[in-house]
Amino acid sequence: RPVIDEQGRVAFLAAAGPMFEPTSVWAEDVTDLRLVARANTVAPGLNSAFQQFEDLTLTAEGLIGFKALLTGPTVTVENRESLWLDRQGALTLVARASAEAPDPTKARRFLRFESPPAVNGDGRIAFFARTRDKELEVVQDSGFYAFGANGLASIAAAAGPAISSDPGVAFNAQSFEAPFADDPVVNAAGVTVFRGFIEGPGVNETNLNG
Numbered sequence: 299r300p301v302i303d304e305q306g307r308v309a310f311l312a313a314a315g316p317m318f319e320p321t322s323v324w325a326e327d328v329t330d331l332r333l334v335a336r337a338n339t340v341a342p343g344l345n346s347a348f349q350q351f352e353d354l355t356l357t358a359e360g361l362i363g364f365k366a367l368l369t370g371p372t373v374t375v376e377n378r379e380s381l382w383l384d385r386q387g388a389l390t391l392v393a394r395a396s397a398e399a400p401d402p403t404k405a406r407r408f409l410r411f412e413s414p415p416a417v418n419g420d421g422r423i424a425f426f427a428r429t430r431d432k433e434l435e436v437v438q439d440s441g442f443y444a445f446g447a448n449g450l451a452s453i454a455a456a457a458g459p460a461i462s463s464d465p466g467v468a469f470n471a472q473s474f475e476a477p478f479a480d481d482p483v484v485n486a487a488g489v490t491v492f493r494g495f496i497e498g499p500g501v502n503e504t505n506l507n508g
Contacts, residue, residue, distance in 0.1 A: 301356040309334070309356045311364075319350040323364055325384070334362055334384050341380070342389050346370030349378070353411070359419040361385055363392070365411055379411050383445070385421055392423055392445045399429050399443065400452045402459070406431060409438060416484045422446040424453060424482040424490045426474055440474050442482050442492050453482070453490055460496045467498035470506075 300310035307327075311320035314337075321337035337348050349369040356362050362384040369378070377396035382389055392415070393399075399406045406429040415425040423445040430438050441455035452458070456471045474494060482492040495507045 299354075301354055303356050303360070304358040307356070307360065309354055309362050311351050311354055320352060321350055323351050323354065323362070323384075325356070325360070325362055332387070334387075335364070335366065335382070335389065341366065341368055341391070343391055344368070344370075344394075346373050353414040355414050355417050357417050357419050361417055361419065361421055363415040363417040363423055365414075368394075376409075379408075381411055381415055381423070381425060381445075383417065383421055383423060390421075393425070393427065393443065393450060399427065399441075400450050401429070401441070401455050402452055403455060403457050404431070406439065406455075413481045416482050416490070418484045418486055418488060420446075420486070420488065422484055422488045424484040424492075426481060429455075439471060441469075442474055442490070444484075444488075444490060446488065454492065454494055460494065460498075464498070464500070467496050467501060470495040470497045 300308050302308050309325040312322045314321050323334040325332050325334050341348050346368040349367045351366050353365040366380050367378050379395040381392040395408050399408045409428040409430045411427050413426050415423045417423050428440045439456035442453040444451050444453050457468050460469045461467045482490050484490045
């Protein structure tokens, strides 16, 4: 579906030819439409090409975040998902499936990105991702992550510490997954707000989420 910013500028996904899947990303500039990304063109910095797009977001400053599926000789089901940021025509890779996920508790890799990323005017992105254990691939978890000037960082991860003053309290393994949680929100200052569930000493039905 199309998205619109506070100035009335629109960004949208479009399909071309006989395919029904979105194969291009477009954005409204001051005077005309601009092609942001298109299927079968090289994904910047990767040995692969864009295949299709989804989960589009647009800020008041004209920054665009989106998810892209990739294709190419080295692309597999495990690494085809990716998140991108467009800043006035410059595309930046935010995260890719199978790449290492920053995590304070153990080594993990990104598995899937299942909801639209939240983007602020400075280009800081917050997003939900499913992850897998780096060594034991059958183990899956999830968490919220952020991308900014200093690269990727963990916001909150399953089994990770939840309350700094109480080290025994951690985020529940299903803490960030629908329908229990909502997508993150990031403001102009880069502060991220999300809903999560916790477990540990002193946690019960009256205080297990916030």
